Amino acid sequence: MLPTEPAVAVAPDSHIRAKLVVCRAEGSGDSRVCREFESALVDTGATHTTISPAAANALGLGAGKAVESRVADGRKLDSRIVAAQVCIGDPTKQGEAVCVDAPVTVLEGARPLIGQSTLRAMKAQLNVAAGTFEVSGRVAKRED
Numbered sequence: 001m002l003p004t005e006p007a008v009a010v011a012p013d014s015h016i017r018a019k020l021v022v023c024r025a026e027g028s029g030d031s032r033v034c035r036e037f038e039s040a041l042v043d044t045g046a047t048h049t050t051i052s053p054a055a056a057n058a059l060g061l062g063a064g065k066a067v068e069s070r071v072a073d074g075r076k077l078d079s080r081i082v083a084a085q086v087c088i089g090d091p092t093k094q095g096e097a098v099c100v101d102a103p104v105t106v107l108e109g110a111r112p113l114i115g116q117s118t119l120r121a122m123k124a125q126l127n128v129a130a131g132t133f134e135v136s137g138r139v140a141k142r143e144d
Contacts, residue, residue: 008042008088008089008133008135015041015042016041016042016126016133017039017040017041017042018039018040018042018088018089018114019036019037019038019039019040019088019089019090020036020037020040020049020086020087020088020112020114021034021035021036021037021086021087021088021089021090021091021097021099022034022035022037022049022051022055022059022084022085022086022087022104022112023035023059023084023085023086023087023091024059024060024061024084024085033058033059033060034059034091035051035055035058035059037051037055037112040111040112040113040114041111041112041113041114042113042114042119042124042126042133043113043114043115044116044119044126045072046113046114046115046116047105047115047116047117048081048102048103048104048105048115048116048117048118049084049086049102049103049104049105049112049113049114049115049117049118050104050105050106050107050110050111050112050113050115051104051105051106051107051110051112052106052107052108052109052110052111052112053106053107053108055106055112056080056082056104056106059084061082061083061084061104061106062082063080063082064080064081064082064083064106065080065081065082066078066079066080067079067080067081067105069105069107071107077107077108078108079105079106079107079108080105080106081103081104081105081106082103082104082106083101083103083104084101084102084103084104085099085100085101085102086099086100086101086102086104086114086118087099087100088114088122088135098122098135100118100121100122101121102117102118102121103117122135123135
């Protein structure tokens with residue numbers, strides 16, 4: 001992968017994993033607090049990027065808005081939506097991340113995943129047939 005590409009891998013089964021960094025939104029504290037997730041699933045069926053309550057608490061993301069989330073198996077679970085900065089790649093290195101302000105769902109038992117609100121804001125495009133995933137003009141190809 002070139003240094004200017006986000007840390008993204010398209011697996012042979014077309015599952016996409018990316019380095020996800022979630023930061024407390026600007027203006028919500030005196031210092032920037034971030035949490036890195038090395039291999040988050042890019043989930044085109046998820047509405048929002050999702051993290052666990054422990055991760056949200058470590059970031060100091062606050063209470064947010066209480067909502068009910070429907071998960072892949074159809075269950076409805078209590079969750080909350082918080083504002084955060086979401087990055088694919090390493091935001092501490094120039095040119096190695098794409099970052100947007102996006103809502104994040106905080107859900108008990110959640111594994112980190114990157115959902116549509118973040119993907120749309122990043123202008124991400126997935127081409128399963130070609131095995132590519134593009135984020136703001138940067139392309140990752142399937143590892144055959």
